[in-house]
Structures are given as C-alpha cells and as structure tokens.
Amino acid sequence: MAYQTKLALLYVAIGASLWGIIGFFVKELSLAGFTSLQIVFLRAISAFLLFLLWIVIKDPALLKISLKDTWYFLGTGILSVSFFNWCYFTTIQTSSLAIAAILLYTAPAFVLVISSIVFKEKLTHQKLLALIATFIGCTLVSGLFSSKLELSITSLLIGLGAGFGYSLYSIFGKLASRKYETLTISIYTFFFAMLALFPISGITSANTLVFNSSVLLNIVGLGLFPTVFAYWFYTQGLKQMDASKAAIISTIEPVVATLMGLILYKEAVSFVQIIGILFVLGAVLMIQERNEKDIQTSIVQNRH
Template sequence: MQKRAYLLIAVSGSLWGTIGIFVRELYGLGFSTLQIVTMRVFSAAVIMLLYLLFTKPELLKIRFRDSLYFVGTGILSIVFFNLCYFITIRETSIAIAVTLLYTAPAFVAILSRIIFRESLDAKKLFSLGLTLTGCAFVTGYLPELGNSPSITLPWLLTGLGAGFGYALYSIFGKVALKKYDTVTITAYTFFFASLALLPLVSFETSGEAFSTGSFWTYLIGLGFFPTVLAYLLYTKGLEEVESSRAAIVATVEPVVATFAGFFFFREIVSGWQLAGILFVLAGVVLIQERK
C-alpha cells in the first residue's frame, strides 16, 4: 500500500509541475494574470464542491465563524501566491518561478518559529542557507556578482512572494486541520478565493477567446490536472505516508516544471541554475522533521 501511496504523491507533484504549461498558453490567448488566477480557482472550486456534493456531502458542513481559516488559506495564501507565481512565470521562466516557489518550506520554518514557537535548530538553519544559495544561483545573483542577474529585483520579489504565500497555506491549514478534513479545507480554500476574485475581474474583452476550443482545453486542464486531481491524489497518498515524507516525494514538481519549460517553450537552464535547483531541493528535503 505504501508503494502505491508514494506513487500517487509523485504523480501529484508531477501534475503540479505542469502548471506553467497551461499558464503560458493562456497568456498567449491574451488573458491577464488576474484573469488566469480567477479562472484557476473558480474552476477548481466548482469541480471540488460538485465532487464533495455527490460523494461526501457531510464534508461540506462548516461553522460560519471558522470561515476565517479559509479566508487565510484562500485569499491570503492561494490568491496571493498564484498572482505572484503566474507573474514570475510570465516575466522569467518556469524553472526560475518554480524554484523560487520552493522557498516556501523555508518561510514555513521561520513563520512556525514566530507563530507556533517551533524550534529552529541547526539542521533547519543549514537548509535555509541551502535554499537561499540555490535561489541566488537560479536567479543569477551568484556566482557572477559582476554581471547583471538573470532576473530583475521586482520579479525576484514576486517569486519570493509566491513562496511566502504558499507557506501561509501550511500555517493557516495547520490550524484548520484540527477541525476539518483536508478535502474540506481544499474545497473551501478555492471557494473563498473565488469569492474574493470574481468581483475584481472582468472578462468583457475576452469573449473571442471563449469561443475557441483551445481556451476550454487549457482552462479545464488547469482547473483539473494540476489543481483538483493533484490535490486529491496527494490527499489520498497522505493516508498511508507521513506528511514530511510526502513533502519530500513532491519535490519532483520543480524537476518536472523545468523539463516542461525546456520541451514546450525551449527555456534553457544553465549549469549554475541547475546547481541552484538541486540546492533548493536539498534544502526542502533537509528541512523535514524526520530523517
């Protein structure tokens, strides 16, 4: 059973690694970052809520006062992280964006120290150092300090913002897990994110794109494969595998994302950037609680 669980988690990480493909294609159809984020969370919310309604309707019951949990996971985390992540994909490359996204475990360690008073031991500090060094390699700020980095400061900040926003999901989710099932948290996360975004975005000028088959292919693909299906497979895998080990297996995501950027968009990764990706992955593995 554990082998099957590890396989499910690896597949979910691989699916997350394909996000950049759908996002790039939707940018090509003329959609803005805000529109793409809105379409992703809304399509995921519809699929997740319908899935629970017909399979486990009891998991849709929540207390009104607990909505604050999902404001945190949905708006402060998912909306913010997706906006930053998709902007970084647009302005840099899929490999750089996903590597900066994987600073999330480092942010989790720091925030957990501040909020939950969790220890920040030598192993965690070392992994933080590996993560920062890896990001410096990937973005071009090291080792050639005399030359211009491969991305400018604004896009470095959006990349780190994606990692920070992603980390907030673990913080708010940790509190919500004391009362609710993982699937319930995921469904209401996308629901609250949709509530926040739908009033802010307009699709009046996008009517022509809606009439194309490629749009619906990319939209359904984005909402289902790297979103709903990935979360469901990951959740199923967690039934047999510890969360710390699952997080390590899921680090296949940046590897898949890097290959996707190369094969689909001919994005070139330099030797230093490849070393940086490996540094970040090593940092993610070391920061886990168990050996």
C-alpha cells in the same frame, strides 16, 4: 509510522510536482489571449467546480463547516492563493520571471518562522541547512546569476509578499487540517479565491476572448492537474508532517518546471541550473533522512 511518514513525503512531493506543470496550461491560455489575472481566476473557478463534483459524488457531508471556522479558508483562499498569485504576477510584470521565482521561494523561510511560533515546531539545524540548500538551489534554477537585472524596492516588497502569501497556505492549511478533511479545505479555499478574484479579473468585460474546445480543455486541465490533484496531495501530506518540512519539500516545484521546459519546449538548461536542481533534491532527501532518524530515535526511547 515509518510507512505513513514516507507516504506523507511522497504526497507532498507529488503535489509540488503537479504545481510544477502549471506552466504548460498557462502558456496555452496566454496564447489564447487570457491575461495572468484571468488565468488565475479560471484556475480557481474550475478547481472549485471539480472539487464540488468530487464531493457530491463521494460525500456531500464534507461541505459542512462551522461559520466560526471560515477564517481558515479566508486564509488559504484569499490571503494565500489570491494574494500570492497577484503579488507573483505583479513582480513578473515589474521585474522579471527569474526575480519573481526566487522571491516566491522565500516561502519556506516564512513557514519556518511562523511554524515555530504557531505550531511550536523546532528550528533544527537540519531544517535550517535544508532551507539554505533550497534557497541556493532555487536561485540557481531561476537563472538569477546569469541575468543583468535591476530590482526596485516596490518590486522587492511585492515579490516578498508573494513568498509570504505562498507560505500562508501551509500555515492555514495545517490549522484547518486539524478539524476538516482535505477535500473540505480544498473546495472552500478555491470558493473564497474565486469570489475574491472575480471582480478584479476582468473576465466578463473581455469581448475578444474565445472559449473554444481547446481553451476549455486547457481550463479543465489547469483546474484538475496542477490544482485539484496538486492541492489534494499536498494537503493530505501536510496533515501528517511539519508545515516547515512540507514547505521545503514543495520547492521541488521549480525543478519540475525546469525539466518540463527542457523536455516539452526544448528550453536550454545550463550547468548552473543543473547544480541548482541537485541542491533542491538534496534538501528533500535531507528532510526525509531526518524524519527516519526521528522515528528510529522515538522507537528506541519508547522501548526504554
């Protein structure tokens, strides 16, 4: 049991880390002339096709779902993936990347509250302390305190919408994982996201876009690493742990993004951001330590 718990933690951390490298592909596609919404659509369609190929090779039976369960995937694909991406990019456009990032990472707070209602998960002191640590860490990593930024009520609400939408994947994904395999959840998530994004992306009306070999490689990379692999690892780990704990661990994503910017793009990292990274990593370790204590207590109780 202890091994499975550690493996679940590792899976969630790997998934979140892969999400953290999405900036590389977004930067490359942005330079090629694609808008944010078009990049989100390209991510959805490339992920769908890659998941489809994977399932056809592995087990086509994984494509079978019950029509009455469609709402799971409408939740993960439209209410979560499509909605939070729209809110996130809109907040970036109307305020700043720093504010958008910190509002996006209000997601664990939403997950904690919703999970306590839907899954009856306990709001332990350990979880709340880890949540506070991640929120402080993400605030510091975003560089919010070093910027003179103004935020309108509209931008604030849309930014919180990004955090809420982001949180819904953990909720709907957890519900779906009770009946379906990870690959099934993932492919239908991006199928519905693709359908929702296509009519609003403007991908077909953009005559100036060029799909050369470099662009195609970046589209495949975007669909494969921070999407297919990321969602597979995250959903696989989510099946074996609390949604609230998974959401807190997933906040390692901005840490990875910051380190990638430092290594690949020589972006400066301030002392305050380093402190923020340590806060986030500390929260992840805090959750892992709690899991191990819970398992040990359970073993002792079962013996008696």
